[in-house]
Amino acid sequence: MTLKRTAEVVVIGAGIQGCSIAYNIAKSGLRNVVVLEKDTICSGSTGRCGAGIRAQWGTEMNCRFGLAAIEKFERLQEELGMDCDLHQGGYLVVAYRDSEFERLKESMRLQNSLGINTRVVSYAEAREICPGLSAEDAVGFTFHDRDGHADPFLTTFAYTEAARRLGVKFLRFTEVKAIKAVAGRVKGVETNRGDFDAPVVVNAAGGYAQHVAKMAGVDIPNFSERHEILITEPVEPGVCPPMLISFSGNFYIQQRPNGSMIGGCSPEGHPQDYGLGTSWNFLEAMSRTFVKLLPRARGIRVARQWSGLYNMTPDCQPILCESDDVKGFFLSCGYSGHGFMFGPISGELLAQQILGQKPRIPIGMLHYKRFERGELLVEPAVV
């Protein structure tokens, strides 16, 4: 294959972020876009995630992103021409402490003011939404019916295929090793398969975003944490219609449309060694959570377990901006545990910024300089 050696835009990383950014740029008319991926498409965090989608957030920024993302997911098949297996059974958020429930209600008022119809539900109503739910020890619940989940692979491939039709090139097994910059402007990248010149380079390298930023001489405070997850054999639908989630209870559980149940939680010790191993401890702890919450799931078998990286920032909100230090170098990373759901909207907004348009949701607050300035936007509602 002969590689096009110059591009208008080089995107580093073919996860949901890189693929959505590339598609959105091409859709706006820049066709010479190249996506460089060191492995295969969707092999990073995106292909390992729970793929939950929600608007029940605690900061205004995340609420706006969450709602806009849901609106995009609802029309994604129409836009991209491929079914992404969206399921909107809502998120049922479970609070186990009074202070936690108070905070959820405060977040709910913020959500309501932004057009997100989250409501408090009683235990009886929670059991109508999720029959068989056992949560006598919970103090309260909130529910938003448009939340849900999708298939992370199909969503990413839908973007890839749509982008290809617009002329975007995807190069697999192509690892960026260095970023070229002259006089504060990005000039291109060096890879294991040769150099690419481009006036715009986008860092969408997921768990490795801090390494890629460093190649451009840009320091970001991101770090990567391993999170584990499991999936069961498929069973009849209706075992867990909503996404069950709790921040103090430390779990999320959902059932995919094919009947498989997925569950995850925050890891013990928060490992940051970039490993992708799995542990017996997680399997045991997660299984205990499943049977406690959904006693009728006792006989369901766990089919597989795996892990992936959360690319974290100190406030659990992403970095989405152009670098001040190296012009033409853009960043879309640090999504913590919610970079899948934001992919459709963050890709659109960053494409607008790259093309010199005004992003339809202001993203100025997501610049990495906020950490230096101490202007953190801490998101409390994370697992």
Place this chain on the structure above:
Amino acid sequence: MAVAEKDEEIIICRCEEVTLGEIREWINKGYETFDELKRVLRVGMGPCQGRGCREIILRELSAKTGRPVSEIHPGTFRPPSKPIKLSLLAEIGDG
């Protein structure tokens, strides 16, 4: 038992009901590794993790790419090696 009309209609992955035709279609679109086919078609993601379909898919990949089967990455097997009941896993820790 119904007999498939053409090769293309033969079900290769029984867990996820994927046909040979679908596998060939996505290989032709450039999904040329086992892991990529797994992600787009769910082959090997069912309870048997590809015990029934892996060999056939690797042969198809070999036919398309010209590389011998032995050189094609067979994809990742995930633990547990056999499905285990949630109740059993939950109770082990209590014992």
